[in-house]
């Protein structure tokens with residue numbers, strides 16, 4: 232007999248609820264409903280044209296083979312330049328490992344630093360996949376709550392109380408998904424002083440609207456920094472990400488990567504080189520647009536009586552605490568979708584600490600965002 236008990240060890244690995252909202256939204260769209268999408272963390276812009284041009288050229292040369300497991304030298308050199316120019320951090324090409332997207336590297340970084348049975352600290356709320364990849368690696372997730380009253384900043388004094396002899400790493404993400412909050416310099420310094428390895432998910436580092444972009448590497452070398460092309464470069468489906476580790480940790484990371492992936496797609500790596508060399512102004516204009524939307528969303532939410540009660544200054548998200556504490560965020564998002572045609576993400580996707588919240592992603596036009604917020608306010612499903 233073939234039964235589900237065979238795969239029951241994976242039962243604790245959750246799915247993304249926002250995907251379920253998206254699937255239902257598509258069904259409604261196919262029935263002719265006007266749906267406004269604000270559920271996904273996916274830029275609504277096209278990838279920089281230089282990316283497609285680079286792929287065309289690469290294909291003419293048939294650049295579609297395996298590469299060095301850490302990625303082609305040219306791309307690693309460009310990443311070294313980016314970290315120096317944009318974040319003021321000096322790294323070496325041998326500290327860089329390129330892969331097909333940053334998600335696999337989040338898993339790889341846990342495996343790299345935390346043996347089965349150990350503990351990794353992560354924030355609650357946080358990006359859905361952290362808890363899942365920690366569990367998948369046989370590691371215990373330990374949650375540090377981010378409090379709304381503290382503007383969702385990380386409280387390092389509270390975090391210290393969670394440290395044990397089994398703590399192997401701390402995962403952070405600043406600017407963060409789902410709150411859009413950027414951790415302060417004081418928080419970063421205090422975190423570095425703990426001298427525990429930090430896995431710093433820097434995928435939104437360039438979408439920091441009120442301060443200069445920064446990497447945790449400028450606070451501590453005991454860092455695995457993870458970054459990629461999905462957000463600031465609007466290249467989600469291209470699947471291109473990278474990690475930066477101290478040199479002494481890279482041989483183990485490279486061995487694991489060789490076994491899991493062999494290497495990232497060659498012509499996509501070529502596209503990455505081209506984008507890093509040529510697309511700065513294209514990407515900056517997308518960032519400027521995201522910032523307009525952020526300011527607009529915050530202003531409009533307040534005008535419509537839905538003040539989020541904190542100020543997100545990065546990424547492209549804002550979370551909002553709704554009034555009906557009895558209702559699960561998933562049920563509420565389904566109801567909102569059915570009644571208003573607005574697709575938003577349930578807070579539960581991001582941990583128990585975000586249950587009671589919904590996440591708006593402002594990766595849609597100003598006009599659509601405005602229409603969505605008006606529909607939400609009129610429905611009174613979120614605010615009383």
Ligand SMILES: Cc1ncc(COP(=O)(O)O)c(C=O)c1O
Pocket residue numbers: 272332333334335358404408432434458459460461467471472
């Ligand atoms: C915080 C965070 N890290 C990583 C990812 C995944 O990035 P990638 O497309 O590089 O796998 C996402 C996607 O939403 C994210 O929000």
